[in-house]
Amino acid sequence: MTIRQHLARALALVLALWPLAARADFVADLSSHSIAITTGFTGASVVLFGATDGPGDVIVVVRGPEREQTVWRKGKIAGIWANAESVTFANVPSFYAVASSKPLDDSISAATAAFYRIGVSNLKFEPKSTVASERARVFTDALIAVQKNAGVFVPNQIKISFLGERLFRATFNFPANIPTGVYLVQVLLVRDKDVVGGQTTPLVVSKVGVDAAVSDFAHRNALAYGAIAVGMAAMAGWLASLPFRNA
Amino acid sequence: MDVYLPIAEVSLDIFVLLGLGAAVGFLSGVFGVGGGFLLTPLLILIGVPAPVAVASSANQLVGASVSGVLAHWRRGHVDFKMGFILMVGGVAGSILGVYLFTLFSRLGQIELVISLAYVLLLGVLGFMMGIESVRAMLRQRRPGAARRKLHRHTWLHGLPLKTRFRKSQLYISALLPISLGFSVGVLSAIMGIGGGFLMVPAMIYTLGMPTSMVPGTSLLQIIFVAANVTLLQAFTNHTVDAVLALLLLVGGVIGAQFGTRFGTQLRGEQLRFLLALIVLAVAAQLAHDLTIRPKQMFVIPVEGR
Numbered sequence: 001m002t003i004r005q006h007l008a009r010a011l012a013l014v015l016a017l018w019p020l021a022a023r024a025d026f027v028a029d030l031s032s033h034s035i036a037i038t039t040g041f042t043g044a045s046v047v048l049f050g051a052t053d054g055p056g057d058v059i060v061v062v063r064g065p066e067r068e069q070t071v072w073r074k075g076k077i078a079g080i081w082a083n084a085e086s087v088t089f090a091n092v093p094s095f096y097a098v099a100s101s102k103p104l105d106d107s108i109s110a111a112t113a114a115f116y117r118i119g120v121s122n123l124k125f126e127p128k129s130t131v132a133s134e135r136a137r138v139f140t141d142a143l144i145a146v147q148k149n150a151g152v153f154v155p156n157q158i159k160i161s162f163l164g165e166r167l168f169r170a171t172f173n174f175p176a177n178i179p180t181g182v183y184l185v186q187v188l189l190v191r192d193k194d195v196v197g198g199q200t201t202p203l204v205v206s207k208v209g210v211d212a213a214v215s216d217f218a219h220r221n222a223l224a225y226g227a228i229a230v231g232m233a234a235m236a237g238w239l240a241s242l243p244f245r246n247a
Numbered sequence: 248m249d250v251y252l253p254i255a256e257v258s259l260d261i262f263v264l265l266g267l268g269a270a271v272g273f274l275s276g277v278f279g280v281g282g283g284f285l286l287t288p289l290l291i292l293i294g295v296p297a298p299v300a301v302a303s304s305a306n307q308l309v310g311a312s313v314s315g316v317l318a319h320w321r322r323g324h325v326d327f328k329m330g331f332i333l334m335v336g337g338v339a340g341s342i343l344g345v346y347l348f349t350l351f352s353r354l355g356q357i358e359l360v361i362s363l364a365y366v367l368l369l370g371v372l373g374f375m376m377g378i379e380s381v382r383a384m385l386r387q388r389r390p391g392a393a394r395r396k397l398h399r400h401t402w403l404h405g406l407p408l409k410t411r412f413r414k415s416q417l418y419i420s421a422l423l424p425i426s427l428g429f430s431v432g433v434l435s436a437i438m439g440i441g442g443g444f445l446m447v448p449a450m451i452y453t454l455g456m457p458t459s460m461v462p463g464t465s466l467l468q469i470i471f472v473a474a475n476v477t478l479l480q481a482f483t484n485h486t487v488d489a490v491l492a493l494l495l496l497v498g499g500v501i502g503a504q505f506g507t508r509f510g511t512q513l514r515g516e517q518l519r520f521l522l523a524l525i526v527l528a529v530a531a532q533l534a535h536d537l538t539i540r541p542k543q544m545f546v547i548p549v550e551g552r
Contacts, residue, residue: 041251042258072355072546080537082359083546142545149543176249176258211253211490218254219485226481229306229489230474233496237313240500 025053026197028168028187033201035174036208043176046203048099048160049169050187057100057107057190058160058168061118062203064095064152065181068128071143087139089125094179096120096147097154099170104156109193116188116195120144120155151175180205254488255299261494263293268307268498275311275499276318276506277513278447278462278522283308283440284365284529286495297358299488301348301439302480306492307499308441308473312466314500318507319463326414326460329424330467333446336425337472340432345479348437352484362533364438368445369530376448377523383516415456415464423454428468436476441469444526448519462510 028050035044048060069092075084100107104119114122123144127136147153152175160170182202189197207215218225249258267289271282283304290300319325351357410421427449431442446465450456456464481487510518 037251039251040249040258042249069547070355074541074544074546080359080363081539081541083355086355139545143547146543146545146547176251177256179256207253211251214490215253218481218487218489222482222485223478225489226478226487229481229487229492230309230477232489233306233308233310233477233492234313234470234474235310236493236496237310237315237500238317240310240496241314241317241504 026187026189026199027051028058028199028201030185030201030203034204034206035178036206037178037180037211038207038209039211041176043174043178045171045173047169047171048185048187049167051166052168052189052197053166055165055191056196057102058162059098059100059104059107059118059188059190060160060170060172061116061186061188062095062097062099062172063093063184063186064179064205065183066091066093067179068092069125069143071139071146073139073142087131087136088128089140089143090128092125092143093123094181095152095174095183096123097172098156099160099172100156101160101162101168107190107193108195112194118188120148120153123153151177152179174205178205180207250490250494252295252488252491254486255295255303255491257294257296259293259295264491264494265498267293268495269502270498271495272311272499272502273506273509274502274525275443276315276503276508277510278443278506278518282311282443282499283435284369284438284444285525287361287439288365288529288533290491295488295491296486297361298352298484298486299491301361302477302484302486303488303491303495304439305435305441305473305476305480306487306489307495309470309477310492310496311499311503312441312470312473315466315503315507316463316470318504319466322463322511324459325463325467326412326456327467328410329412329415329417329454329456329460330464332410332421332424333428333464333468334471336428336430337432337435337442337468338475340429340434341436341472341475342432342479344433344436345476345483347433348480349483351437359537361438362537364434366530366534366537368434369526370534372445372448373523373526373530376519377527379452380516380520380523384520387516415454415460417455419454427453428472432472432475435469435472436479439476441466441473443469444522447522 028048031047035046068088068090070086070088072083072086074081077084098119104113108118113119117123125140125143144153148155160168162168182204185201185203187199188195206212248261250261251258271286274285275282286307287300287304290304291297316325348357351360409418411418431445434445435442443465447461450461450465451458477487
């Protein structure tokens with residue numbers, strides 16, 4: 001998916017939440033709208049803060065850019081464990097994290113959570129080809145489990161804390177292996193187990209500096225990059241042998 | 248201290264990478280093998296995606312082999328004519344190999360193919376080399392025992408295109424090194440190795456080259472095959488991480504120089520026995536991993552990005 005498509009989707013989400021925003025007045029913003037992945041990158045944390053117009057609960061959903069994802073199930077073939085069968089899903093977020101001011105079960109109804117796809121267990125992915133629903137469920141659960149293990153699907157752990165009745169803040173920690181792209185941070189205001197207000201803010205995760213340049217060059221001028229990689233390696237090999245010349 | 252690798256898209260400890268490079272480089276210097284058959288699985292183990300590990304190992308091999316060849320060349324232990332002919336076959340083979348790699352990646356079976364290829368080749372070779380080197384050591388203990396014939400004639404010597412290799416004191420068909428280079432080239436592209444551990448025994452036993460000439464000549468052809476694999480992988484799969492390769496090299500080239508010196512102090516059959524043990528250990532580990540129930544029944548393979 002291109003950046004343009006991401007932004008188009010971001011806009012669609014913002015528009016979808018527009019009527020909600022009118023019902024309850026609240027603001028939220030991030031301490032930073034971009035995460036720069038540099039050479040020493042070991043993860044980053046972003047603070048979300050905001051204020052509501054009265055009492056209520058806040059739920060925040062962070063979604064990474066969606067992409068195609070294939071899940072394989074291992075099977076024993078002639079005594080050897082191999083990738084036996086697979087399901088490919090079309091719209092899997094590359095990152096997913098939820099935060100809430102109260103446990104999810106207490107703040108919203110199950111139906112609302114399912115509608116807004118809040119919570120890792122409410123994630124649904126579209127299989128690319130027709131797959132029996134039972135099988136799709138098994139593979140979806142497996143996909144979620146693998147992504148949880150990799151740290152890119154974060155179940156509801158981050159707590160949103162209220163300072164007084166109206167000010168709230170939450171800290172999101174992003175692991176070192178976060179995928180790049182445009183993330184959507186969706187902030188929902190909940191009253192009486194229903195969503196009464198919402199706001200979506202983009203968060204751009206990108207490589208910067210030398211790494212970005214290297215990665216960019218590797219994709220744009222693949223052949224030149226390969227040639228330079230070979231040349232540098234050969235040069236390094238020759239240089240390293242110099243001190244040993246008379247050995 | 249962590250360093251972010253731009254193509255692999257992971258952060259790894261810089262000292263782990265340097266140490267890994269040094270250890271593998273040392274082995275490469277001792278045995279004249281690229282060490283890729285250890286480097287690739289170890290990189291995957293520390294979190295580098297498999298396709299990136301394979302392609303970056305090839306990149307690293309270019310530098311390690313240049314350094315190794317120079318060390319052997321100063322001792323006059325490189326047969327350039329033989330190296331060139333092996334290379335012609337190797338470059339052709341590696342083109343087919345990268346094509347197969349891309350094909351198996353799309354089918355989601357590349358990791359299985361890599362593991363199976365390792366188990367089969369390492370197992371057979373390690374076993375053969377182990378037996379041969381033990382026999383050679385036993386022969387030396389009993390000086391009265393019958394000596395091996397210097398030169399045995401088989402159907403291989405009846406092939407056309409006979410060429411003289413002065414350095415190796417051989418007069419054999421050029422088809423032999425070309426097809427040897429080709430088969431090793433295919434495997435090296437798929438397995439992310441230079442193929443030295445296949446090349447070295449084949450050069451000793453099939454071509455009949457003198458053991459002293461083998462490591463240098465094998466490294467010479469690995470330079471070109473690895474360079475070709477690096478180029479093709481960078482072009483088709485975008486999986487060559489030059490930063491990773493350079494870090495591994497810094498440790499690797501130094502390790503290789505010490506390895507070469509250490510290697511010249513060991514006798515041929517001891518060297519081969521040691522190599523056989525390492526090869527068998529890696530094969531056993533890989534075979535074990537293939538047959539035990541995996542911890543994760545579901546996997547999401549990392550595709551070449």
